[in-house]
Amino acid sequence: MNIMLAEATQARAVAPPLAVLLELTHRCPLACPYCSNPLELASQREEMDTGGWLDVIDQAAAMGALQLHFSGGEPALRKDLVELLQRARERGLYSNLITSGIGIDEAKLDRMIEAGLDHVQLSLQDATRESADHIAGYQGSFDKKLRFAGWVRARELPLTLNAVVHRHNAGNVPRMIELALQLGASRLEVAHTQYYGWGLVNRAALMPSREQLDAATAVVEEARVRLRGQLVIDYVTPDYYARRPKACMGGWAQKFLNISPRGDVLPCHAAETVPGMQFDNVRDRALLDIWQHGEAFERYRGTAWMPEPCQSCPKKEVDWGGCRCQALALSGTADTLDPVCERSPDHARILQAAMDESAAAMPPPFVYRRPARKALPGESPA
Amino acid sequence: MSTLDSRSTPRFLPGVRLHHDQTRSQWVILAPERVIELDEIAHAIVQRCNGERSVETIVAELAAEFDATTEEVGGDVIALIDDLIGKRILRL
Numbered sequence: 179m180n181i182m183l184a185e186a187t188q189a190r191a192v193a194p195p196l197a198v199l200l201e202l203t204h205r206c207p208l209a210c211p212y213c214s215n216p217l218e219l220a221s222q223r224e225e226m227d228t229g230g231w232l233d234v235i236d237q238a239a240a241m242g243a244l245q246l247h248f249s250g251g252e253p254a255l256r257k258d259l260v261e262l263l264q265r266a267r268e269r270g271l272y273s274n275l276i277t278s279g280i281g282i283d284e285a286k287l288d289r290m291i292e293a294g295l296d297h298v299q300l301s302l303q304d305a306t307r308e309s310a311d312h313i314a315g316y317q318g319s320f321d322k323k324l325r326f327a328g329w330v331r332a333r334e335l336p337l338t339l340n341a342v343v344h345r346h347n348a349g350n351v352p353r354m355i356e357l358a359l360q361l362g363a364s365r366l367e368v369a370h371t372q373y374y375g376w377g378l379v380n381r382a383a384l385m386p387s388r389e390q391l392d393a394a395t396a397v398v399e400e401a402r403v404r405l406r407g408q409l410v411i412d413y414v415t416p417d418y419y420a421r422r423p424k425a426c427m428g429g430w431a432q433k434f435l436n437i438s439p440r441g442d443v444l445p446c447h448a449a450e451t452v453p454g455m456q457f458d459n460v461r462d463r464a465l466l467d468i469w470q471h472g473e474a475f476e477r478y479r480g481t482a483w484m485p486e487p488c489q490s491c492p493k494k495e496v497d498w499g500g501c502r503c504q505a506l507a508l509s510g511t512a513d514t515l516d517p518v519c520e521r522s523p524d525h526a527r528i529l530q531a532a533m534d535e536s537a538a539a540m541p542p543p544f545v546y547r548r549p550a551r552k553a554l555p556g557e558s559p560a
Numbered sequence: 561m562s563t564l565d566s567r568s569t570p571r572f573l574p575g576v577r578l579h580h581d582q583t584r585s586q587w588v589i590l591a592p593e594r595v596i597e598l599d600e601i602a603h604a605i606v607q608r609c610n611g612e613r614s615v616e617t618i619v620a621e622l623a624a625e626f627d628a629t630t631e632e633v634g635g636d637v638i639a640l641i642d643d644l645i646g647k648r649i650l651r652l
Contacts, residue, residue: 196595242583244579244588244590244595270579272577274592274593296592297575297592299592299593334574335575336592364592365592365593406646407645407646410647
């Protein structure tokens with residue numbers, strides 16, 4: 179998922195977030211090897227109940243959020259999704275469903291629209307059936323997605339396709355664009371895989387070559403001009419091949435917050451990987467208080483935390499030091515600069531490792547996302 | 561797709577709506593994965609994009625409201641509408 183809120187700027191120090199992502203569940207019919215959920219997935223019994231989510235929606239609206247992203251896992255696996263959408267509409271929030279498209283029939287889609295659903299973002303694993311089903315780890319997923327997209331467009335609901343790109347499908351970006359047009363999507367996100375969590379586990383299986391990246395970029399740039407006014411294409415580059423890091427989440431704790439299935443409030447999807455960080459839970463503390471004063475939010479907000487060479491870098495308020503979780507995963511600590519930055523002492527080593535992986539003739543098989551997890555207290559290990 | 565001219569009647573695409581943001585005391589456009597903040601003039605333009613008013617009418621109304629000539633506001637109106645068509649916020 180890619181949150182594009184670049185038009186909106188925030189002047190005050192701790193202005194409220196514009197968008198809140200509700201990770202309603204980690205359960206999902208798909209098993210994509212780059213899933214943004216953590217390696218340790220929450221089980222259904224750990225998920226927050228309906229009352230908890232309704233309270234979150236009320237608090238998000240009251241603190242000034244404008245958009246809610248209903249995500250997962252597959253959010254439609256929650257039986258209370260329609261009720262939650264209804265509450266979002268009652269509070270004036272714009273609702274976006276981030277879905278695999280699997281498990282939603284026409285009657286359920288109608289109930290969601292009636293409740294106030296504004297927009298659907300449908301994941302696309304590839305532009306061809308066999309490859310898409312292989313990447314998703316689910317036979318028949320591609321056909322179900324196309325059927326679902328047709329139902330969405332038949333109801334004039336706006337549709338975004340989100341295609342995560344890697345070495346197995348980078349050559350199919352032209353066909354993804356064609357498919358988006360055929361399906362009547364108004365937006366297409368071509369998002370190169372982000373390499374943390376499951377994506378990092380599968381990096382050697384997914385990393386594209388520089389040539390694949392350059393070809394995909396050229397296709398997108400051409401199509402953006404040709405299809406202006408017809409299809410908006412958002413493009414997320416693989417930051418390993420960049421000279422400077424991305425402004426991850428638009429800056430830590432500046433524009434965005436994420437609520438996990440358990441109700442933990444996170445500055446980003448991957449923040450739970452940072453060791454020793456305390457996350458507050460919405461069942462214990464008010465959302466606005468967590469956003470403004472929570473330890474996890476304050477730790478990397480702004481520039482005070484930055485080491486050199488970030489502190490003297492003229493770009494420090496452009497990229498905000500990049501991604502904390504990537505710094506942790508690749509350089510061993512979240513307190514240093516994102517090693518994707520060319521000023522990082524680890525940059526050359528990491529880039530070389532990624533390029534070596536992308537050059538392998540036979541990439542390793544996927545490690546599919548699966549619900550392996552630690553046992554809860556009092557629970558016998560599975 | 562028809563081209564934008566003075567007789568065009570722009571309107572919002574489905575899934576796009578105007579919203580008054582009480583927290584920040586301003587008008588915004590809520591759209592798929594986007595929040596676009598509107599200043600007073602931008603709001604005056606887009607709130608008239610209802611599929612019935614022509615660009616010519618919008619320009620005339622704006623000129624009257626802001627006490628300017630149609631030549632002065634015409635370029636700004638066209639530029640904003642064209643930009644929002646490119647972003648799939650408005651359609652003709």
